[in-house]
Amino acid sequence: xxxxxxxxxxxxxxxxxxxxxxxxxxxxxxxxxxxxxxxxxxxxxxxxxxxxxxxxxxxxxxxxxxxxxxxxxxxxxxxxxxxxxxxxxxxxxxxxxxxxxxxxxxxxxxxxxxxxxxxxxxxxxxxxxxxxxxxxxxxxxxxx
Numbered sequence: 001x002x003x004x005x006x007x008x009x010x011x012x013x014x015x016x017x018x019x020x021x022x023x024x025x026x027x028x029x030x031x032x033x034x035x036x037x038x039x040x041x042x043x044x045x046x047x048x049x050x051x052x053x054x055x056x057x058x059x060x061x062x063x064x065x066x067x068x069x070x071x072x073x074x075x076x077x078x079x080x081x082x083x084x085x086x087x088x089x090x091x092x093x094x095x096x097x098x099x100x101x102x103x104x105x106x107x108x109x110x111x112x113x114x115x116x117x118x119x120x121x122x123x124x125x126x127x128x129x130x131x132x133x134x135x136x137x138x139x140x141x142x143x144x
Contacts, residue, residue, distance in 0.1 A: 024056070028097055
């Protein structure tokens, strides 16, 4: 388990982003992100998000903690954001999960789309598609 320092910001205003990769697609277990309420007691870890071991190449992961606001304790509680490698097969498998370039910053006002794609491109039209954790979108079209 890796724990971050205590933050003074309201946790629900933060975004955590990092790169992660599993060593093995069947034996690396899961990477979990959450928080600890007691640094000296790993049983106080609360999972907010989990990634499966199928992520075997470096993948950018983003977590906007505002989506978990109802699950987050108050900052005054001294909680620490943390990563945990959860591998139930740890007795016979020592495969790992790697994380790198961890950044904690304020969440943007507008969450950017993922997997943006353009299809049916014509002179005066195109079809845009994307995935997102947001529920409302503003699309702005500008002349080239």
